[in-house]
Amino acid sequence: MKIVVAHNRYREAQPSGENTIVDGEITQLTAAGVEVLPFLRSSDEIGSMSTPAKALLPISPLYAPRAQRELGRLLDEHRPDVLHLHNPYPLLSPWVVRTAHRHGVPVVQTVHNYRQVCSSGLYFRDGMICQDCRGRVLGVPAIVHRCYRGSRAQSALMATTLAAHRGTWRSVDRFIALTTAIAEHLGDYGIPQQRVVVKPNAVPDPGAPAPLGTGFLFLGRLTPEKGLDLLLDAWRRHPDGALGPLRIAGDGELRPLVQQAAEQRADVTFLGPLDRDGVHAALVASAVVLATSTWHDVLPTVIIEALAAGRPVLGTALGGIPYLVGADTPREPAGTGPADIASAAAAATGPGSPPPVAATAVPVGILVGEAGWVVPPDPAALAAALPVAAAGAATRAPAARARYERTFHPDVVTRRLIEIYTDTARTAGPGRSAQ
Incomplete structure (x- = not known):
């Protein structure tokens, strides 16, 4: 061939x-x-x-x-x-x-990406999900908002290109x-x-997974659409040290935000940008990988890397994240309702500590997938799911590796x-x- x-x-x-x-x-x-x-x-x-x-x-x-x-x-x-x-x-x-x-x-x-419709390809603008051009013959909003390379002229050209090639794409x-x-x-x-x-x-097979580490790992671009604000807001709703360490690796415009969090809390560590060996070491040291995107992230490679390393994933229910962790079929298994999550959250903080999130603020929307959990992109929902993931990491880890071998192995x-x-x-x- x-x-x-x-x-x-x-x-x-x-x-x-x-x-x-x-x-x-x-x-x-x-x-x-x-x-x-x-x-x-x-x-x-x-x-x-x-x-x-x-x-x-x-x-x-x-x-x-x-x-x-x-x-x-x-x-x-x-x-x-x-x-x-x-x-x-x-x-x-x-x-x-x-x-x-x-x-x-x-x-x-x-x-x-979404560039059949969206000039930027992201469905994301000004810190929020945006689908203003969806269903339009010509993406005028993309021109108005300078969505392509920050230029109205280049955005007009891209919007025109998408309109002109509608028939081209449909002939694929x-x-x-x-x-x-x-x-x-x-x-x-x-x-x-x-x-x-x-x-x-x-992603390449890293070999048999190492024994599960501790705490959580965020690995990716430190940019608004990756959900750093969401993650740190959720993390601060728990007492310092209640969930184990939070390691954050990567670089980008929100680096100062992460550095500040690491200075303020003993359980937050900023690892900076990592090479391949550094990524592997960070995965080995952790128990759960986080994918907290606030846009419709198409296919975050870090999730596949996590599954290959036998690490379950806690992510937002956006884009391809539910599919990657095997939670793209809407369902809410037993043991994941508000009372269960609140109980797990309280247990994770240790005896005598106040519940990090009030029971009335815990949403029903946590979904359990084969290789992890997904929640709405909401700080209360993510805060409630963090102790659930910490408590369930050991149970989900073998399934995470099995999902990689069955679905994502080269x-x-x-x-x-x-x-x-x-x-x-x-x-x-x-x-x-x-x-």
Whole structure:
């Protein structure tokens, strides 16, 4: 099997999980015997472009002529079975879908964000979830609020690109939704269910999990949408030391907020940015990993890393988080109602300590998944769930590792990806043309 992998790499100065995932998939596919033809561009190339080339950059998200010519030559020479598209912006353009179809090559796209609808791709603006452009032919709110790169002009171009390529996206032969939430997003966009498959990303297997550590770990960008304010608000509702340590790793604009919390409380430690060895050590030292995003986070890689390490996850019920921990089917098992949570919260604070959250403030909404727990993005709900997670970590840890092995292991995910390619090539048939 011969596959073209098309991806516009994000700038190397801006750490990108998407770049890492694409690189990993290429490596895994090659190891599985698939012939991969990378068709990659990088936003780092922009700085070294000629003046005429830079002059054409504003239209490249809509139509990138050079990329289409080069892709056309690649398709003519190698005649691949499928083109697998990841990020097309800004140097490839969604037009690569039309180019592939013109050459009779079916297209699979992995949907990493919400950019079929949202100019920023995040459904998040001014510290809040925003879906103002959902259902609109033209995303005027994105232009008004300068959602793309803080520029009204660039936002207008991106909104126009999304409107112009609505038919292009709907002609994609098969969409890979990373989670059930993305599958629902695509359905809302008008993509038929039979053309969407759910296949998450994988992370390398770190080996057998170490014995469970203590306390909680937050690992990620220290930015508003990752929920640092939410987490620290919830944590302060418990006495210092009641839940064990809270370790926070990463970097970003909210670093001063985390440093202040670490100065004020003995049970909060700021680890700073970590390399791979540091991440592994932090996971080993902890019992529960936190994913407290306040936006519809598509697929936080840290959750998969936690499951691989045999660490259950406590997260917010947004985006792909419920799917990752196996709590995306609405349910509320016995033992997770308000009284149960309040009792666990009181027990976690120790004898004689006051309950950290009043029973009347504890919501019913905690959901228990195979590999963790999810709650609404609310400080009281998260505060109530923290002692539940601390008390249940040892019980959930083996299930967390089992979920990784069954759903997110590279061997499993790569096999599923090859099945998607095979089925797409078979059902698209020869002579595929643009719709």
